[in-house]
Amino acid sequence: MLVIGGGAAGVAAATAAGRAGARVILLERYGFLGGLATTAEVGTICGLYLRDTVATSATPVTGGFPMEFAGRLQQSSHTKPLCMNGGLWVLPYFPTDFARLADAIISEIKEVELILHTVVASVRAEDSRIIEVCSLAWNEQLQIHPSVVVDCTGEATAAALGGAAAENGAMDQSPALVFVLENVDPGLAKRGLLEVRRELRQAVQRGSLPALCERLSLIPGSGANGSFAFKLSLLPAKATTAFWQQLTHWEREARALLEPLVRFLTIQVAACRNARLVSVAPQLGIRSGRRILGRSRLTDDAVLSLRKSPVGIARGSWPMERWSDNPKPEMTYFAERGYYDLPFDCLRPVELDNTFAAGRCLSATTGAMTSARVIGTAMATGWAAGTAAAFRASGRSLEEAIALIRKQME
Amino acid sequence: MTPEKDPKIIAARLCEFVRTNFVAEGVDFNENGPLSEAGIDSFALVELVLFCERVLGVRVPDSQLTSANLASISSLASCIAELAHTAHKTA
Numbered sequence: 001m002l003v004i005g006g007g008a009a010g011v012a013a014a015t016a017a018g019r020a021g022a023r024v025i026l027l028e029r030y031g032f033l034g035g036l037a038t039t040a041e042v043g044t045i046c047g048l049y050l051r052d053t054v055a056t057s058a059t060p061v062t063g064g065f066p067m068e069f070a071g072r073l074q075q076s077s078h079t080k081p082l083c084m085n086g087g088l089w090v091l092p093y094f095p096t097d098f099a100r101l102a103d104a105i106i107s108e109i110k111e112v113e114l115i116l117h118t119v120v121a122s123v124r125a126e127d128s129r130i131i132e133v134c135s136l137a138w139n140e141q142l143q144i145h146p147s148v149v150v151d152c153t154g155e156a157t158a159a160a161l162g163g164a165a166a167e168n169g170a171m172d173q174s175p176a177l178v179f180v181l182e183n184v185d186p187g188l189a190k191r192g193l194l195e196v197r198r199e200l201r202q203a204v205q206r207g208s209l210p211a212l213c214e215r216l217s218l219i220p221g222s223g224a225n226g227s228f229a230f231k232l233s234l235l236p237a238k239a240t241t242a243f244w245q246q247l248t249h250w251e252r253e254a255r256a257l258l259e260p261l262v263r264f265l266t267i268q269v270a271a272c273r274n275a276r277l278v279s280v281a282p283q284l285g286i287r288s289g290r291r292i293l294g295r296s297r298l299t300d301d302a303v304l305s306l307r308k309s310p311v312g313i314a315r316g317s318w319p320m321e322r323w324s325d326n327p328k329p330e331m332t333y334f335a336e337r338g339y340y341d342l343p344f345d346c347l348r349p350v351e352l353d354n355t356f357a358a359g360r361c362l363s364a365t366t367g368a369m370t371s372a373r374v375i376g377t378a379m380a381t382g383w384a385a386g387t388a389a390a391f392r393a394s395g396r397s398l399e400e401a402i403a404l405i406r407k408q409m410e
Numbered sequence: 411m412t413p414e415k416d417p418k419i420i421a422a423r424l425c426e427f428v429r430t431n432f433v434a435e436g437v438d439f440n441e442n443g444p445l446s447e448a449g450i451d452s453f454a455l456v457e458l459v460l461f462c463e464r465v466l467g468v469r470v471p472d473s474q475l476t477s478a479n480l481a482s483i484s485s486l487a488s489c490i491a492e493l494a495h496t497a498h499k500t501a
Contacts, residue, residue, distance in 0.1 A: 085451070192452035194459065194480075195472040201456055270472050328453055 001393045002027070002133060002146035004120055007035015008375045009359025009382030010152030011102045012065050016386030017150070018109035022393050024386075025144060026106065027118045027135060030282070033102035035154065035359075037095065037375050040285035041178040043219035043229050044082075044090040045070065047318040047376030050337045053087030061317035061339050064408040066379040073101055082221050087336060088319070092221025118142065120153070123161035129354045130162045148389040149355045152382055155289040156361035164349035164357075165293040170243045172366045173287035174323045176233045177254040178219065179280045181262065182226060185271035189223030199268045212253070213261050215327040227278075232257065234284075236324055243289075251284055287323060287373065294363030296345030303340050303368045304332065312341025313388075313405045314380035320370045332367070342372060344402050347385050354392065358385035383408075413467040413494035420466060421487035427461050428454075428483065441483035455480055462486075468493045 003014045006028030014026040030039055037045070048070050049058040058081035060067050070091055074080060077097040081089050106112050117138040124132040133144045151158040160166045188196065193216070200216065203209040212234065219229035234254055237246045258280060265272040301307070303316060317339045320332035334340075346363045347356045359378035360369070372381075384405045391401035414420055421441045432454045433439045439448045450458070463469050468490050470479075479489040 085446070190477065191472075191475045192455065194452060194455055194475045197452060197456040198459055201460065328451070 001025075001148040001150070001389050002144055003150045003152060003386065003389075004133070004158050005029075005035060005152035005154060005359070006033040006102070006114070006116075007152060007154060007359060007378070008037055009378040009385070010035065010150070011106060012069075012379040012382030013150045013152055013358055013386030013389070014112045014114075015065065015105055015109060016383045017390040017393075018111040020387055020390035022111060022390035024112045025146070026112055026114045027120065028114065028116050029119045031116050032099040033106065033114075034095065034099040036283070036285055037093075038099040038102075039281065039283040040176075041095045041180075041229065041281040042285060042375065043095070043178065044092050044221060045073075045375045046088070046090050047316065047374035047378075047380075048091055049081060049089035050317050050339065051087045051319065051333070052083075052089065052336055057081070058083070058089040059337070061315045061376075062380055062409045064380070065383040066376050069101070069105070069379060070376075072105075073097060076101055079221060084220050086319075086331065086333065090220055092219075115142070120157055120161065123158050125162040125352060128352055130158065130352060133158060147354065148393045149352075150382075150385045150389050151292075151355060151357040151361060152359050152385070154286070154360045156292050156357055157290075159292050159349050159352060159355055159357050159361070160290060162352055162355060164351045164355065166290050166361075167293055168243070168290050169288040169366060169369060170246070170290070171237045171239060172322075173370065174234050174236045174325075175250055175284040175286045176231045176323070177258075177281060177284050178229055178231050179258055180278050181228045181230065181265075181272065181275040182278045183274040183276055184223070184226050184228045186223055186226050188271040189218060189228070193218055195271060196265065196269050199264075203264060203268070209260065209264060210257065212257060213264075216261075217328070228275075231285075232261075233323055233327065247284070247286075254284065255280065288369060289360060291361045291369065292349045292357045292363050294346050294357070295348045295350055296343045296363065298342055298346050298362070298364035298368040298372055300365055300367035303371050304334050306334055306338040306340045309341040309343040311344040311402055313344045313347070313384035313402060313409075314342040314377060315339040315409065316342060316372050316377050318371050318374045318377065320367055322367075322370045342377070342381060344384065344388070344398070347381060347388070356385040356389055358382040380409075413497055415491055415494040415498065417484075417487045417491040420490050421483050423466065424458065424461070424483045424487055428458065431457065441487070443482060445480065445482055458486070462490050466490055466494075468497065
């Protein structure tokens with residue numbers, strides 16, 4: 001079977017399928033694993049824990065692979081769960097540790113063959129099945145004939161190319177570029193970037209910096225040792241532009257801003273006087289993309305009413321978090337310590353019997369995906385899709401797969 | 411501009427600004443309550459600090475932008491009054 005995309009969902013899917021005994025090929029477009037967690041340097045894992053304003057430690061929303069991964073990541077990153085405003089618990093991590101851990105986990109399973117630097121170019125489907133996936137493996141065409149496909153591309157690329165109905169969520173949320181400054185006064189984090197925001201606000205009002213510069217925030221958990229990971233949020237996509245054009249524009253616009261922005265900070269903000277720009281994420285963090293219109297669809301109402309399902313295969317605990325025109329996200333919370341179920345059929349395209357979609361491209365409404373898209377939930381849905389795919393590949397029933405997944409969540 | 415030095419007058423003006431701009435209707439808010447519980451995040455705090463500079467005539471140095479000074483309207487008002495006194499003496 002074939003897993004496409006080596007991000008949080010894809011690593012979980014390949015691990016689940018390999019541990020269930022399936023022979024797996026895992027394709028990844030970059031030279032390392034982790035998807036946006038590493039290429040966009042997201043910096044915190046959301047969706048692992050229940051929201052809680054009172055507790056002094058984090059409560060996992062689920063058992064199984066997401067917590068196994070989080071436990072090992074905590075050891076390698078020397079981090080621990082952190083409580084932010086509103087009782088939101090996240091796990092900070094270093095992107096290089098995430099990539100290394102994902103690779104270590106995949107290496108432990110001899111059934112998984114990882115092929116890096118490979119993108120899917122076309123898909124052939126017959127009789128409601130994907131029968132061939134043509135990819136470009138670095139500089140050569142590679143044809144794969146999978147029995148089952150798990151689409152963890154974040155863009156439903158394989159499912160859509162194979163004829164599955166999909167919706168374009170590219171305009172739902174704005175993207176962000178992460179960059180790291182070193183040699184910053186650690187006290188700046190405690191002051192919530194206040195003096196940075198003050199200077200940026202005045203500079204934007206004077207017209208000496210573009211308005212986008214005000215859309216700056218700090219990645220939670222960073223800053224303690226003077227190394228600050230900042231996130232610059234852009235504006236949502238325009239309906240009139242093809243997404244690949246929009247993406248090109250965003251990448252160039254954001255990267256071009258960094259030089260004047262950092263120069264400004266070193267001159268105007270005492271805490272940043274000796275700051276040095278040491279890295280910029282290789283890719284923008286794209287919060288929303290194309291997703292399948294599946295046999296079931298996670299709705300806003302299901303999320304906000306904490307709906308449970310007898311075929312729930314993952315649990316969502318993150319509130320709806322929508323990054324739009326405002327420089328900060330609009331949050332829609334549900335009850336503390338609550339979670340909702342993601343029903344199994346959200347992973348299943350209507351048109352394809354041997355294909356599952358996990359992570360950001362499963363079937364959900366715009367609002368529901370602003371909650372379900374986060375890394376912790378993506379890992380859980382990836383695990384479920386990988387398990388189901390292994391069961392299907394070996395002729396076992398999907399009901400058995402669901403029962404096993406649900407047992408592992410406890 | 412002569413900076414306002416009376417912490418009570420400063421607190422009243424800050425309260426008015428916060429109520430008008432940030433506090434949702436129905437939320438109980440007073441000068442001693444924690445700003446974080448009134449929904450004042452770091453974006454709103456910046457507006458509040460700029461209001462002090464623009465309307466009350468006091469620039470808050472970076473070193474004074476501490477969580478203790480920004481805990482409530484009354485703590486911020488004391489900080490502003492202190493700064494106004496210092497500025498006055500220095501002048």
